[in-house]
Amino acid sequence: MNDGTPAPSGPNLSNGIDLARLADGEMLLGYVGPEAVLLARRGEEIFAVGASCTHYGGPLAEGLLVKDTVRCPWHHACFSLRTGEAVRAPALNPLPCWRVEREGGVVFVREMLEPAATPAPSAPSSGSIVILGGGAAGNSAAETLRREGYAGRITLLSADDSVPYDRPNLSKDYLAGTASEDWIPLRTPEFYLERGIELHLNARAASIDRASRHLALEDGTRYAYDTLLLATGADPVRLTLPGGELPHVHYLRSLADSRAIVAKAATARSAVVIGASFIGLEVAAALRARNIEVHVVAPDAIPMERVMGPEIGSFVRRLHEDHGVHFHLGTTVAAIDPRQATLKSGEKLPADLAVVGIGVRPALGLAERAGLKLDRGVAVDRYLGTSDPHIFAAGDLARWPDAYTGESIRVEHWVVAQRQGQTAARNMMGQREPFGAVPFFWSMHYDVAILYVGHAEKWDAIEIDGQVEEKNCRATYRRGGRVLAVATIGRDIESLRAELELEQRPVAAAANPGAAP
Ligand SMILES: Cc1cc2nc3c(=O)[nH]c(=O)nc-3n(C[C@H](O)[C@H](O)[C@H](O)COP(=O)(O)OP(=O)(O)OC[C@H]3O[C@@H](n4cnc5c(N)ncnc54)[C@H](O)[C@@H]3O)c2cc1C
Ligand code: FES
Numbered sequence: 001m002n003d004g005t006p007a008p009s010g011p012n013l014s015n016g017i018d019l020a021r022l023a024d025g026e027m028l029l030g031y032v033g034p035e036a037v038l039l040a041r042r043g044e045e046i047f048a049v050g051a052s053c054t055h056y057g058g059p060l061a062e063g064l065l066v067k068d069t070v071r072c073p074w075h076h077a078c079f080s081l082r083t084g085e086a087v088r089a090p091a092l093n094p095l096p097c098w099r100v101e102r103e104g105g106v107v108f109v110r111e112m113l114e115p116a117a118t119p120a121p122s123a124p125s126s127g128s129i130v131i132l133g134g135g136a137a138g139n140s141a142a143e144t145l146r147r148e149g150y151a152g153r154i155t156l157l158s159a160d161d162s163v164p165y166d167r168p169n170l171s172k173d174y175l176a177g178t179a180s181e182d183w184i185p186l187r188t189p190e191f192y193l194e195r196g197i198e199l200h201l202n203a204r205a206a207s208i209d210r211a212s213r214h215l216a217l218e219d220g221t222r223y224a225y226d227t228l229l230l231a232t233g234a235d236p237v238r239l240t241l242p243g244g245e246l247p248h249v250h251y252l253r254s255l256a257d258s259r260a261i262v263a264k265a266a267t268a269r270s271a272v273v274i275g276a277s278f279i280g281l282e283v284a285a286a287l288r289a290r291n292i293e294v295h296v297v298a299p300d301a302i303p304m305e306r307v308m309g310p311e312i313g314s315f316v317r318r319l320h321e322d323h324g325v326h327f328h329l330g331t332t333v334a335a336i337d338p339r340q341a342t343l344k345s346g347e348k349l350p351a352d353l354a355v356v357g358i359g360v361r362p363a364l365g366l367a368e369r370a371g372l373k374l375d376r377g378v379a380v381d382r383y384l385g386t387s388d389p390h391i392f393a394a395g396d397l398a399r400w401p402d403a404y405t406g407e408s409i410r411v412e413h414w415v416v417a418q419r420q421g422q423t424a425a426r427n428m429m430g431q432r433e434p435f436g437a438v439p440f441f442w443s444m445h446y447d448v449a450i451l452y453v454g455h456a457e458k459w460d461a462i463e464i465d466g467q468v469e470e471k472n473c474r475a476t477y478r479r480g481g482r483v484l485a486v487a488t489i490g491r492d493i494e495s496l497r498a499e500l501e502l503e504q505r506p507v508a509a510a511a512n513p514g515a516a517p
Pocket of ligand 2: 053054055056057058072073074075076077090091
């Protein structure tokens with residue numbers, strides 16, 4: 001995690017700046033006292049907000065203004081310029097705002113404003129919403145409910161033993177040892193207490209009784225709900241091979257998993273990473289940062305080719321090789337023993353540690369037993385409602401009708417899960433907000449961030465603009481001439497622009513309601 005908080009630079013905005021320096025639709029980075037402040041102009045309106053994204057400190061002055069919002073170049077959070085509110089994940093906290101005053105043609109930024117108060121409850125206070133899953137979707141749903149004034153009971157049940165945390169970091173800085181443990185929780189336990197969100201950890205649900213609208217935990221505790229959000233995410237696919245259950249063979253989904261790998265990495269000298277997926281390769285990078293010899297084994301010919309295509313996949317391979325990672329592609333591990341992994345060919349690789357990243361499966365057991373409609377995920381409509389009007393679903397396990405292609409899709413991205421949690425919360429409060437966000441994810445390999453917007457399971461052409469090797473490129477994935485997705489390296493603003501263009505495409509779902517269950 002790199003806190004990009006800009007050191008105050010640019011003009012001192014409390015001394016005033018000539019309005020002519022700020023054209024309509026432009027931003028200017030300056031400061032007030034010790035604080036970096038972003039000045040933005042929309043028509044005759046001037047806004048002054050904090051210049052650092054509240055997610056990881058991304059430089060908002062390098063982001064994109066869209067109407068009266070600013071979007072962060074690093075992971076596409078979106079903030080209201082009027083209120084500072086984080087209107088779209090992954091940021092959760094608002095930006096500070098300053099009072100702006102105009103005197104003739106000069107704009108002065110005055111004192112910092114008090115944060116906007118939480119709106120008064122607008123929903124009945126007698127209801128009860130149960131959120132199952134304390135991950136990306138579940139946590140943002142709980143927060144959004146309170147932020148939008150829901151005054152009923154909110155119960156957040158999580159099988160995890162930790163308060164909701166920053167899962168993407170588990171394979172990045174945390175695993176590499178460059179982010180401390182206190183960066184990982186999304187919130188403190190007090191945050192939930194103060195907002196009346198009843199968070200129960202180590203609470204694994206065993207069944208849902210739809211007729212009586214009750215949910216039962218494995219320990220028998222029952223919870224009544226008026227509305228239920230299913231946000232139980234996905235589980236790692238397990239290896240079935242000799243030695244696959246040995247204690248030095250690890251999976252990575254939870255904070256406990258990451259802690260266990262960190263503990264083992266303290267003494268390991270060599271590791272085998274099974275799977276050249278995003279997570280597998282991020283793990284490889286993190287282990288190299290700990291000076292561990294790393295071998296990546298995968299059946300693919302080129303890592304990440306299925307998602308990113310051959311050019312970016314080959315670049316990622318070379319990037320890892322430059323950092324000392326050894327690839328064994330087009331093959332699989334046949335057996336593991338405490339000191340080594342044996343490939344199908346018989347070749348043996350030293351491995352005091354093995355990390356398996358061969359994909360995940362949506363956690364569908366509860367939904368299946370409850371008789372909800374499934375479609376390679378929990379089938380939801382545009383409003384994230386399942387086939388039961390009292391149950392919504394969001395995150396890795398939900399398959400929804402994509403507004404842009406009309407196809408039903410399920411993705412495994414942090415920001416999508418959070419944004420679905422936000423939309424589901426509003427719809428559980430009775431709104432009818434279709435989920436229309438364009439899928440977005442990022443992946444980090446050493447100092448290289450790959451940003452991806454859209455969704456292309458299959459394409460017939462990839463156009464590369466720029467030089468992949470120079471870490472400065474845009475890959476556009478098309479099918480039938482239509483742009484489905486865009487990946488960028490070193491061109492963050494282009495990623496934001498591509499997201500906006502994809503958002504503005506004609507909405508297919510209106511013509512084809514898709515997988516409405
Ligand atoms: C190591 C790692 C790195 C990642 N990096 C990135 C990245 O860089 N970019 C990106 O876009 N995405 C990334 N992802 C994917 C991203 O984290 C997921 O898409 C996202 O977390 C999905 O959110 P979710 O709410 O659906 O599920 P989760 O966040 O997995 O949350 C599911 C929750 O449900 C709980 N649960 C499960 N079953 C039950 C039950 N029966 N009863 C009660 N609770 C239950 C779990 O304990 C958990 O709290 C990464 C994932 C991992 C594991
Ligand atoms: S730093 Fe701004 S969205 Fe992550």
